[in-house]
Amino acid sequence: MKLAEERVTAPSPSNEFPARRTSRAKGWMPFAMLVGGSLLLIALTFLSLTQGMKALSPSTVVDALFWPTDTPEHRAINGVRLPRTVMGLLSGAALAVAGSLMQSVTRNPLASETTLGVNAGAFLVVVIGTIFWPGMLHQYAFLFAVLGGAAAALAVFGMGGGRKGTPIRIALSGMIITLVLSSVTSALMMLFEQDTQGLFVWGSGSLNQNDWSGVRFVWPWVLGGIAAVLLASRHLDLLAFGEESARSLGQHVGRTRMFAMSVSIVLACVSVSVVGPIGFIGLLAPHIVKLSGMRAHVLLLPVSAIWGAAILVGADTVARGFAASAVGELPAGAVTAFIGGPWIIWLALQASKNAAAASPPEGRSSMNVGTIGRRLPFVPLVIVLTLLLVAISIAALMNGTLHLSVSEVLATLSGNGTKLHEKVLLELRLPRLLTAGVVGMILAASGALMQSAVRNPLADPQIVGVSSGAGVGAMLLLVAFPQLPAGWVPVGAFIGGIAAAVIVYAAAWRRGLSPTVLTLVGIAVAASGTALINILVVYAKLTLAPALTWLAGSTYARSWPEFAQVLPFALVLLPIAWWMGRKVDLLSFQDDSSTGLGLPVRRTRLLVTLLAVVLASAAVAAVGAVGFIGLLAPHAARMLVGSNHRRLMVLSSLLGAILLVAADWIGRIMLSPREIPSGIVVALIGAPYLIFLMFKSRTAK
Structure with missing residues (x-):
């Protein structure tokens, strides 16, 4: 039949694809599925009654079900x-x-x-x-x-x-x-x-x-x-x-x-x-x-x-x-x-x-989700965004438990402040702000690279599993080796992020690194990683607030060691990501077209994704699994200047820094003295734009 x-x-038009194409449904298979499932269900149901804080024998379970008595074991079962x-x-x-x-x-x-x-x-x-x-x-x-x-x-x-x-x-x-x-x-x-x-x-x-x-x-x-x-x-x-x-x-x-x-x-x-x-x-x-x-x-x-x-x-x-x-x-x-x-x-x-x-081909590869109609001049945009970042940074340095004026902030930064102001700014607020700015830059750059690599404008390190993999690596290190110093956490994050990327790419390699397969496998890896993080949180018996803070990502209490840990990645890898501009631009075309233009598509996609993975892993190691920046910043930049990769990298990095610095500032002052993790603030800020983006991309040509 x-x-x-x-x-x-x-x-x-939904393009449904079944789990497996078969020319005929064998007559005995549905019956086998029904009988096999029923027998498996009965066996598992019985087995589940034997499990708990104290394992019980099958005979005890049978007695409790059919001949119950007033014993602790029978009461526990029934x-x-x-x-x-x-x-x-x-x-x-x-x-x-x-x-x-x-x-x-x-x-x-x-x-x-x-x-x-x-x-x-x-x-x-x-x-x-x-x-x-x-x-x-x-x-x-x-x-x-x-x-x-x-x-x-x-x-x-x-x-x-x-x-x-x-x-x-x-x-x-x-x-x-x-x-x-x-x-x-x-x-x-x-x-x-x-x-x-x-x-x-x-x-x-x-x-x-x-x-x-x-x-x-x-x-x-x-x-x-x-x-x-x-x-x-x-x-x-x-x-x-x-x-x-x-x-x-x-x-x-x-x-x-x-x-x-x-x-x-x-x-x-x-x-x-x-x-x-x-x-x-x-x-x-x-x-x-x-x-x-x-x-x-x-x-x-x-x-x-x-x-x-x-x-x-x-x-x-x-x-x-x-x-x-x-x-x-x-x-x-x-x-x-x-x-x-x-x-x-x-x-x-x-x-x-x-x-x-x-x-359709355009549905598989298009990176176009619409622009503002007329692209804005690149250099003035860079100047405006840089000034905006400076203004937000000064505002963040001013506000906190101790409020400082602009003149006091500038005096302290120039070495003419009081000891109290120096301690507050130079030991607490400044390293936290710089860490947020650098992490925002590398998260945005990672997202821009990831979107180009998988040819999907909705991809970012969190959606394709890299962030959750890095989180699993860091959590495993903390749980398995609690005696290690905090400096080892980045090692665990790197291993986890790269392991997640290896799984995604190994699964998609035989399919020509298809963007669809890369994204689907990334979603699967992200789901498994999140589940494993939840298991580790339960195992480590973390209280609610630290667990949620880690899962959401936070710049709270970041100091100079964290900044020194993440800065080399920005100084070395961001210029490399910018330099790869022409090759990344060619990835936005169909694979056949890119190959015809002399681009080794698989190798380039692999290198671009590896670069994105390393950047995302460094960010997770520094501040936890902050999401959405890798999705929001590249899209905002693309709407302003189009898809030229080199310009996109510059604007995305600036927008990423602005987002995370602003989120850190808002999270500190919104319910002071309590703090909201910056990852949650980014998600709340970005949700309206993200919804607008999704609806806009439905009709983008």
Whole structure:
């Protein structure tokens, strides 16, 4: 029997590419997937009941389930472990069905509750409710989660181009929205640390249950939602034929999409409201099932639910397996994210040929997201931005716990200040400001290089995984070798950043370093790196504020050693990045055109990315994982002077320094004496521009 996508005569513009192309679905494969998934689920369910602070024997579990007595072991199984396992079954099924529906509605194989930002939106609104309306949240947590999840999904879908958005664009839009919402969430959790204590682990996804109340709330929504979409399975099948064909068959396409997307958001958010945001289940389970050739929703949805439940219960079993060790129990969501990263890499490699064939050439390579209409003179722009940087720097040096006038700042810098002013300026504020300025420059330069290397104007070191890899390296060094001096942290960051880049490039090498594959694999590496950082934070038992500060990136308490550590990279690598101008300019063309002009495309792309990786790793080592500067500064510069790389590097560096210095200053004075990490301030400042940029690039020619 031919598969649905082979019968499509008018595919939609979304360029959906399945996990694997098969000419025929073998008759025994769907049955094997159903039976195999069911047996695996039963085995994992039973195994999960044996795991915890104290491992119990299988015979004890059987006795507790069928012949319970009033013993501590039986009470633990029936009162704590069984509700937790059942919650894992329900949440896993809900997330898998939600992901399958999102993929069908958007015809985007990368769509899921994670990539569409539903988890991040729901988590943000739940945190807001925890802080400002705790009583109302306790009663209506589900409604809070649905509101946030639906708003985030609509934003991602709109920014990604709607039904005409390509899979890679939707994925990047989801990543950006998730980063913005996560930054707001982190800021709120830091500002209201007492109110949100305990939400960090829950925010990584935790199935921990103390009674059956969560299960009693969730099961009607999950079972009712799955039953409702099963009744509409025939209408969902018709969506695979494309919009025009479905309409000709009498299908109300808009109504079907609205119904299916609404159910998927409800299923995802009911899970988030109880167990927190657990990622990648909605991406993993449907694709595993589709490997059997199963496409009819009447089978796809329930079998995906079985596999989703098995994956989540298995991940939670692994997480609980560490409970009695020195590591301690891990968040289940971090485990699923760590598992989901390699799956996205595999999916990207399998899908790259079809994606390349389906995407129009200009969609794959264009670096044009629009300009202000008339490009401005380069030299006056440099002068204006330099003066603006100087003005912001002086303002930053003036403000703090001790306010100084302009004359006092200038006198102290020229060596004529008092001892108190010298101590405040020269030992505290000046090294911090210089570190922020230099790091802002190299982050912006790294982003400009990365965008040129992957030919994607939405790429930056954080989105393609380099920043999270560097963060993992630094955290591993701190956790594994706490006795080492702080000067070794950059070594760990370098190793982590380069390791992440090696993974990305090794995976994409056989695909000709395709920009699409590079970006998809980078997203996967970033997700896995973030999950590993969360695991390390839990293991190291960091308190909320230091953990969030590290994850967001901060220039707090940076001194002359940090400045001396990062300055050589700027002095050596920024001129090299500027010198490579003509070669980088040629990367913006199609590979065939660039090769015809004499450019060794693979080698040049590799060198450009290596340069970007080293710069980003140096920045992470100095101030943590500051995001968005590598995305915002190059775009602002490109809108001012176009895509000439050498001019772009100069303006991007200046704008990056202005952004981070201003963010450090605002973070210091906004809620003085408390400080907001500069990485969070950058995200909050850049979010409106980023949203504008995404909408503008939808129609840029």
